[in-house]
Amino acid sequence: MRISQLAAATDIPVATIKYYLRENLLHEGVLTSATQARYDDSHVRRLKLIRALIGTAGLSVSAARAVLHGIENPPDSRHELLGIAHQAATRPAADDVEIAGAQSLLARWGWGAEACDRSTQAALVQALQGLSDAGFNPPEALLDRYAAAMRDIAEADVEGVPTDSPEATMQYVVLGTLLMEPVLLAMRRLAQQSASFRRFGGSGTPESAGPAS
Incomplete structure (x- = not known):
């Protein structure tokens, strides 16, 4: 054509x-x-x-190019595949970002800081700092519940990784990581709406939901 x-x-x-x-x-x-x-x-x-x-996924052209290159030239270690996806979606952390807070959380959740890259740990610190600056400090119990849910999601992600070829593994890990995040965000918002309706009640479906089918 x-x-x-x-x-x-x-x-x-x-x-x-x-x-x-x-x-x-x-x-x-x-x-x-x-x-x-x-x-x-x-x-x-x-x-x-x-x-x-x-x-x-909202990647820049350069980040998309790096992902495509990774799909075509997968690394030897399957663990490194996840790094390609995360590097594309995470801003590099400045050297002066203190990540001790993230490492403390990782230790509490049993995740192990040595398995997690610095930029993603810094992203967690900065996200929590943004909440604090806005006057919202989530209690530890809430973060722990989130961590437990994220652990279940991550385990499901990793268990589903195909191992028949490096190319198939690369495509699953990278695209499953980058393109599933908007799905997870939409699902969280829908779950919040459902939970709020059950707890607080309401007169019917929100106008934005459209007609019921």
């Missing part, structure tokens, strides 16, 4: 596709002339993946 047909098949503008080509996110097509190339289903699949990484 020509690039115009590729754009129609993916609902992505030609100009955007050309941009992805220039940024080495999308592989080149087969040249049919000096100015035209032919594309196939592999380009359709890659464009859908790029759109998911940049749109749904």
Whole structure:
């Protein structure tokens, strides 16, 4: 198919596709002339993946490129696969960020700071500091309940990792980590709405929920 047909098949503008080509996110097509190339289903699949990484997961172009490179060139250690996903989604921590608070929580939860990267520990510290600055300090019991729920989710994530090939493992870990986070956030909000309705009651479904089916 020509690039115009590729754009129609993916609902992505030609100009955007050309941009992805220039940024080495999308592989080149087969040249049919000096100015035209032919594309196939592999380009359709890659464009859908790029759109998911940049749109749904909210990655920058450079972060998406790193993820795609990792999928194509998986590391030897399966544990390192998770690091690629987390590095793409987490800002590097400044050297002066004190992570002792995060390490104390990890020790209490039995997670082991040595298994967790510094940037993610710093992200937890900064997120909790943001809550404190806003005047909300979650009690330890609440954080412990969250930790228990997150442990269950993480165990389910890891148990589901395929081991038949490095490529399959890489795709599952990276995409399952990055693209499941919006799903988890939406599920949490829906669960909050349900729990609030059960506890506090209400006159009916919120207007934003739309008509019941």
